[in-house]
Amino acid sequence: MARISVILERSRISSDPEEMKALTLRLLVPTLVLTMTASAGAQMPLAQAGDLSSPSTLPSELLMPQSFLVDKNDPSALGDGSQQLLAFKDSDIKFSLPRLMEILRDHRHEGWVLAAYPDPNTRRPLIGAGFSLDVEATEHAQRDPLNPHPFVEPSSAQLWQAAGLAPDRLQQILDQYERDLNTWSPRTYRRKIVRQTLTPQLTEEEATQLLRISAIQAIYNARGYCRGFDQLTASQQMAFTQLVFQMGTNLEEFVGFLGAVNDQDGSRELSQLDGFIETDAEHWQSVQNTLIDSQWARRYTVRAAAVIAMFDPEYSLEPGVAEQRVEAVLRPPVEHPRRNRPAATLRVASYTRHSGKAHGRKASRSQVKRKLT
Numbered sequence: 001m002a003r004i005s006v007i008l009e010r011s012r013i014s015s016d017p018e019e020m021k022a023l024t025l026r027l028l029v030p031t032l033v034l035t036m037t038a039s040a041g042a043q044m045p046l047a048q049a050g051d052l053s054s055p056s057t058l059p060s061e062l063l064m065p066q067s068f069l070v071d072k073n074d075p076s077a078l079g080d081g082s083q084q085l086l087a088f089k090d091s092d093i094k095f096s097l098p099r100l101m102e103i104l105r106d107h108r109h110e111g112w113v114l115a116a117y118p119d120p121n122t123r124r125p126l127i128g129a130g131f132s133l134d135v136e137a138t139e140h141a142q143r144d145p146l147n148p149h150p151f152v153e154p155s156s157a158q159l160w161q162a163a164g165l166a167p168d169r170l171q172q173i174l175d176q177y178e179r180d181l182n183t184w185s186p187r188t189y190r191r192k193i194v195r196q197t198l199t200p201q202l203t204e205e206e207a208t209q210l211l212r213i214s215a216i217q218a219i220y221n222a223r224g225y226c227r228g229f230d231q232l233t234a235s236q237q238m239a240f241t242q243l244v245f246q247m248g249t250n251l252e253e254f255v256g257f258l259g260a261v262n263d264q265d266g267s268r269e270l271s272q273l274d275g276f277i278e279t280d281a282e283h284w285q286s287v288q289n290t291l292i293d294s295q296w297a298r299r300y301t302v303r304a305a306a307v308i309a310m311f312d313p314e315y316s317l318e319p320g321v322a323e324q325r326v327e328a329v330l331r332p333p334v335e336h337p338r339r340n341r342p343a344a345t346l347r348v349a350s351y352t353r354h355s356g357k358a359h360g361r362k363a364s365r366s367q368v369k370r371k372l373t
Helices: 002-013 017-040 082-086 097-105 156-162 167-183 186-194 204-225 234-253 255-262 267-273 280-292 295-299 301-309 319-330 343-349
Strands: 113-118 125-128
Touching: 082 156, 082 204, 097 204, 097 234, 113 167, 113 186, 125 167, 125 204, 156 167, 156 204, 204 234, 234 255, 234 301, 255 280, 280 295, 280 301, 280 319, 295 301, 301 319
Parallel strands: none
Antiparallel strands: 113 125
8 A cells, every 4th residue: 555655756756658557557467456356256276188278277467568667768677689579469379378387387297386496407597487597598590491580588587587587686695695505505405405494585476477577588588499389289389399498408409309390401392392291290290309319318208208299280179198109108108028937936025025126126117219100
């Protein structure tokens, strides 16, 4: 109420129509949010796994665009490329952005931590759903002459401000992170994350704002990697966006995948000249195979299976079946060799408490190239 009183007092003094309009927006938006939240209550249904356009179960006030909090006349606030991100509309994509944000918050993907924590690989500070806190703005050239869409790589500070957060908060969090990093061992840090004993440095709303602007950046850059992004299905757009979100500019190293998606060698057209017409399902199966054979898929098997399955053009019909098909290739069942033993020996063994691991047996797996069939 104190904040509203200050705004009302300013409105009596100001005679600038533009300033009056801005003040009115600041009053109306929180009121609308409270009204929507009260009326919706607990009536939001859970989104189905395959329905990527369905609404999220996150509170609506956490998912509202926060661009009205940023002064668009201040270049330092917008930063390099932030204008394009703030211009995002839900109609720009076929899938639900809130649904993507829900997936990214899941512990099988990025997770959700409201305090700064170290990246397990680089030790760089992250927060929320893997938002990098100390990335510098970089130039990202478009190397595909057939794709006019540019890339946007703002700094962490620029994205932070685009999300409507105060710049001094970012520095405070970074300073505290350095102190904690020098005090705690990596094991202690990990234990605090798992047990959720880190002191929160962001509210749910603030972390959600950061996640939203980061996801929008991933969507924007996905168009830079994929010439036909707008022609992809909802699940394929979401899968591509997830790859960009997780890998960033490292996605450029997936030459085979990007070549298959953009048909850079003209294989789809050449196959037609040879009299063999590659079906849409066969094309996307080839795209999936380029990811299945990657080190990323072997390292992040669970997450990779979920993302790769989304490239199936029939994913929305049976998402579970699509994921199982990919998982069967990424994690094939281990076949243990059978040994002929006397019945008495087997019976005695069944009463022991020793497992196969006690004898140091290791399952062997044939080294074959994995492909979807």
